[in-house]
Amino acid sequence: MSLANWLSADSVAGRRWVVGAFFGLLALLGVALHRDYGVSWDESNNHLNGLVNLKYLASWLPKSSAIRHHPTFATTPDIRNFQDAHHGPLFEMAVVALNYVFTDHDSRSYFFLRHLLVFSVFLVGIWALFRLGTYWFRDWRWGLLASALLVLSPRFFAEGFYNGKDVVYLAFFTLAMYTLTRLLHRPSLKRAALHGLATALAIDIRVHGVQLVLFTAVGLALAYGSSMPPLRGRQLVRVGLLYLLMVAGGVLAGWPYLWVHSLPELLAVSSHAVRYPWPLTNLYLGKLLPVGQLPWHYIPVWMVVTIPVPYSLAAAVGLLWALFQGRRQRPLWTSETGRLAILMVLWLLGPIVLVMLTHTVVYEGWRHLYYVYPALLLWAVQGIQWVSRLGQSAGPLRVVSRLVLVAAVLETGHTAWRMVQLHPFQNMYFSFLPGPTAERRFERDYWGLSYRRGLEWILANDSARVVTVDTHLHFPLYNNLLILPPPDRARLRYLPDSARYYLAAYRWHPQSYLDSLGTEVHTVWAGDIKILSVFRRR
Template sequence: MLRPSPFLPDSLRRPLVGGFFLLLAGLGLLLYRDYGLSWDEQLDRLNGIISVKYVALQMAPELARRQESFALIPEMSANEDVDHGVIFQMPLALLEKLVGADDPRDVYFMRHLATFFTVLVGVYGFYRLAARRFGSWRLGLLGAALLVLSPRLFAEAFYNYKDLVFLAFFTGAIYTLTRLLRRPSWRWALAHALATGAAIDVRTMGVLLLGFTIGFAGLEIGHRPAVRKPLLWALALYLPIVAVVVVAGWPYLWENPVEHFLAAFQSFSRYRADMTTQYWGQAISVRSLPWHYAPVWLVITTPVAYSVLFLVGCGTLLGALIKRPTRWLCTRTGRLDLLITAWFFAPLVAIIGLHSVIYDGWRHLYFIYPAFLLLTLRGAAGAWAVWRSAALPRFRRGLGAGLLVLLAGGMLHSAYRIARDHPYQNVYFSFLPGPVAERLFERDYWGLSGRRGLEWILAHDSSAHVSVGTDARAALVLHNNHLLLPPAQRARLVLTSASRARYFLTTYRWHPGSYPAAYGPEVYSIRVNEMKILSVFRRP
């Protein structure tokens, strides 16, 4: 726990915390129109619309059939993405009707803004969780700043409906769990059940929360016999409500809850497509990834200073365990540290041990990043304590000061990269030079840069109709991003095959190498930190 800082008295808590989150809200309103349309967004939206149709047919079939677009919406049985929860997608589908967003450009901008504010609520939940763990609103605010100043996550907070929204929901559920364990009551049992069910309905990996809840409730009962009865009653309320929330929020489960849920859960480890990914300069099947795939991606896309303080935090945690192995879990703080450690390491070990299919970096594990940052904060708190201790040797105090300077410098550099690379923070690499990262790893796998490429083509070609093509497997990049063009510009665009197009656009996914001269001269490109993420060629 940090001692009160003379530079940040408690009287500044409200204005600083409030100002921080107001600033983030303002940034969201300022930037949400800047990003392209990512690979999955159309499919995610369709998944929500299909579920809304299904619910409407169950509750008001005649009214549903009178809707203008009813016949165009596929049936639930034809939906290939039923294994993805829709508790976030269904409200977005209804929201676009409520606000009257008819044009695709308006629809997706609205969805980007709604996604950002959902993630912002998750950042606030992380602030509360960090402040509770360290007994310091200052460290809580520092943790929230570290989460925001993580370039890849900053960008994806606008368009990643699955992984960043799951991060927000999972973090909220961990916070409600800590409150339930501290003071068991029906209110916190209900809040935690709602948070758990919502997280599961975003990603089935949310079932980890059930294990954390039952396991740490047992640990709490073992060390605090006085809470045994209220905590058992809370669990008796929690478990059935979770089941109700999961089924109610996921219409695909309505007809056969157990069988359909198990099928959705198992699909996480048995991905239906044999896709390849660029890793260490090789095209590797996502079904045959090496064990180090996720850890390497985590390290190369996380600011170096955060990783160093994370190792320091793990070191201090291990030191506490070795120093007092039998008494460590006898304290509330020790048990909370164990929860944080399990939050980070258990999913990572499970992914590796079960050979679960992941791709596009480590985005499926983004939800463990708040736990990573809590251990980083532990390292920062330890460095602060060492620096402030007059009883320690000058060398150790200097080391503590150096770690704090490293963290401050890392945050400033991350803020600089977020501003400089905007709106392509999604291709941030922490320490790899751009040309090296370009050769070894995937770049703009979301296809966001396609929007700027299309805008450039239309701005520099005055023809009434402009034909654009790309690699056959990357056709979604063009189809998705042309939806963000103004209607007049969209009408000028002709999306066709690469062989028939006047312009060829590529984001280099599944084709990391250069293109032959037959594609014509390169007339436009986008580079981020000297890494090329998009090229436009004018066909002969």
């Protein structure tokens, strides 16, 4: 068998080996790199969320149970008094439970395990995107391209190790969209139940996952009478009711906060999530703006400057191609491909337009809308596919399309090389902005990962038995202290105002620091962007 035949769309052997190698190597890459990243701003509080919910579960056990009296729970808040209990706790509970089973309970071990688990869930999302792309384009190679583009998205790759909220939600949302396509293709009670559980998983990570119920309703309405086999009225009712029952049951089972209160509390949780009282500001286009005063273009601009340019352009081409095809085929929902295209458009544009119109609270870039990114990549593949077809035509378009594809491949290769250069700060990737421009106009290391590198440098270059450190806000300093080896943690002391070393990050601080902080003895760079300075005071 020739290589071309082995890699054809119909080659079972080629698909098995190539796909297996892709995901196998990706898993090995995750194992190799998961120890390289610092601890992000939210991770300690996310851990506390898991502890709070597990403490509540333990309270249901007999009083004689040892776990109920575990020392950790003595300082853990009660779920009724925990201000962040409205955040979906399912992933956090799983991480805490696995930590108790598989580690030595040291904070360093916990964060290493946590980062590996976040990447594992991210891997599930990459697989779900592969399956979605394979189904939509009827070719596993296009599906694998969509997955590869997600891996070669620098910010997502980095956050795929430590962002237990947005990336984990992206993964489960993508999985739910895949189970929805399976349900719409061949409706059955089994597939309805599976999709209901997938929807519940997403909601148990972020309450915004309830929009999957709306997507499902739209999909079932479009598929009514048109599925293979046809979806009729009585079956539609049975499928819909079972789906809703599985969603409700799954959400309640994975969210102990709702056990304490009631199911209507979910509505209050949704309102709180939309109008989250975040009191800080965002650096956007060189101005520090409160979250309530962000302009309508905040999300689109952040997307443009952080997504590789070929992906954005290809997605725009794909959407334009779909618009052209939609005008030729009316009504669009009469075909399975058309119905799926409608859902993909809603997935990508619906949440973005909603945020722009309702001024929903967002901050720290566009991370709250990361879950729309797989849809953008699917449209990017659609655009690439269309340009590839032009490359097979005659005339000038053939030459132009092939030049465009070559340029896109080269730029994607350059993105991959930049990922290697930026490691482990791929979260500081800007698609086309020069470093000095990005420093002045956009927020830098808002996750606080660079503090780990700053602390490690201080410990390696100061032999004192006790080393004192200070910073403006202690949270990222404390978080990254927890991932250091125990002997190193024992040497460091947080001493406000009079410490020997001052770690100066550039979140909310686009300008340089004053000389009064001391002598700048070390700088952490992400490419040509300065993200942390270490000052020595005496």
